[in-house]
Amino acid sequence: MAVVQIKDNVYWVGAIDWNDHDFHGYSTAPKGTTYNAYLVIDDKITLFDTVKEEFKMDLYHQIRSLVKLEDIDYIVANHMEPDHSGALPWIMEQAKPEKLFCSKMGKKALLELFHDETWPYEVVGTGDSISLGKKTVTFLETRMVHWPDSMFSYILEDKLLISQDAFGQNLATVERFDDEVDIDALMDEASFYYANIVLPYSPQVRKVFDNLGKSGWEIDMIAPDHGIIWRSHVDKILQAYDRYSRQVTGNKAVIVYDTMWHSTEKMAKAIGEGLNDEGVSYRLMHLKAYHHSQVMGELADATAVICGSPTHNNGILPLVADFLTYMKGLRPMNRVGAAFGSYGWSGESVKHLTELMESAKIEMVGEGIRVRNRPTHEDLASCRELGRSVAKAIKEKLAAHA
Numbered sequence: 001m002a003v004v005q006i007k008d009n010v011y012w013v014g015a016i017d018w019n020d021h022d023f024h025g026y027s028t029a030p031k032g033t034t035y036n037a038y039l040v041i042d043d044k045i046t047l048f049d050t051v052k053e054e055f056k057m058d059l060y061h062q063i064r065s066l067v068k069l070e071d072i073d074y075i076v077a078n079h080m081e082p083d084h085s086g087a088l089p090w091i092m093e094q095a096k097p098e099k100l101f102c103s104k105m106g107k108k109a110l111l112e113l114f115h116d117e118t119w120p121y122e123v124v125g126t127g128d129s130i131s132l133g134k135k136t137v138t139f140l141e142t143r144m145v146h147w148p149d150s151m152f153s154y155i156l157e158d159k160l161l162i163s164q165d166a167f168g169q170n171l172a173t174v175e176r177f178d179d180e181v182d183i184d185a186l187m188d189e190a191s192f193y194y195a196n197i198v199l200p201y202s203p204q205v206r207k208v209f210d211n212l213g214k215s216g217w218e219i220d221m222i223a224p225d226h227g228i229i230w231r232s233h234v235d236k237i238l239q240a241y242d243r244y245s246r247q248v249t250g251n252k253a254v255i256v257y258d259t260m261w262h263s264t265e266k267m268a269k270a271i272g273e274g275l276n277d278e279g280v281s282y283r284l285m286h287l288k289a290y291h292h293s294q295v296m297g298e299l300a301d302a303t304a305v306i307c308g309s310p311t312h313n314n315g316i317l318p319l320v321a322d323f324l325t326y327m328k329g330l331r332p333m334n335r336v337g338a339a340f341g342s343y344g345w346s347g348e349s350v351k352h353l354t355e356l357m358e359s360a361k362i363e364m365v366g367e368g369i370r371v372r373n374r375p376t377h378e379d380l381a382s383c384r385e386l387g388r389s390v391a392k393a394i395k396e397k398l399a400a401h402a
Helices: 053-064 086-096 104-114 183-215 234-246 263-277 290-297 318-330 350-360 377-400
Strands: 005-006 011-012 016-017 031-033 038-040 046-047 075-076 097-104 121-123 128-130 136-141 151-155 159-162 221-223 250-257 281-286 302-308 336-343 371-372
Touching: 005 128, 005 221, 005 250, 016 234, 031 183, 046 234, 053 159, 075 086, 075 318, 075 350, 086 104, 086 371, 097 104, 136 183, 159 336, 183 234, 183 290, 250 263, 250 290, 250 377, 263 302, 263 336, 263 377, 281 290, 290 302, 290 318, 302 350, 302 377, 318 350, 336 350, 336 377, 371 377
Parallel strands: 046 075, 075 097, 097 121, 159 221, 250 281, 250 302, 302 336, 336 371
Antiparallel strands: 005 011, 011 038, 016 031, 038 046, 128 136, 136 151, 151 159
């Protein structure tokens, strides 16, 4: 992949990973990802972030097409996660830069990751600035968006925000800018990324928005460390992150389930009919067909999650337990939910589902529905009524947050 000039004397020098389809425990298939790094050529030639270790030679060739590695004066490490710092030890050894800029927590992380105290660390914090010559870089710490070390770098003269993992997408593509791809598909990818990476840090994202407002920075380009660079739809992605971080949801439910002999599946479909009766949109997602990250992508704008499993070994099926554990870690807020399931002789699944969902702060509607063996017409009517009850709870929740 050739380097791309994104601003005057600012270049994308990253790498495309077409084959990484399992990223942080969620599926990026079939799209892969990118590891974005940026080189500024000024009086002080400066590299912002690196790439995953196995892509270090891609990074080398990108930089070498512009300057020699030993010409690099400064390196800025905005985020220490190994997909952005993995190539750093090799680059440090080859380039021998004058300074390595990072946050206080960034230095701590680098020492713990690479155990090299000889690097020329220069710790910076919010409001600190450095001159590269014609360009000025100002830093903003963004702790826990989504690691403690994270920070933004802002190049004043270019109105360019280098935003580490914020505003990113896992999207492998030769296109580098938002106006070169379908914007609706790109926004879907940004939402999916947020729902599976950034969601638990939404309160910290709110603080970042406050600090960006106080900074007075004019931003006409956002260059994240993954995916597409925003230049034509900057306001759109900023507004979207405002919604994402407030966890604004809509008139929608997600029914997620696994089934053994289709009884629980029949219940799921009946619950969906009840939602539809009340004018609520829903997605029916069988966990043998959908990865748990795809479910979270759908839950991003849904107000309800309704979860079903037959009883299995006095508990629930493994894929359902996997999803609920994954969802709890991502900490969705302001959701309602319900539980359902079939059983052969013991019937504990609904109890376990309810406890797990309540531990994830889901506001449960009713006590859930249990059906022994195959559901009767009366059982399915009860499931349909549960769907209607959840629909009413969705409308009450949306009205309360309007």
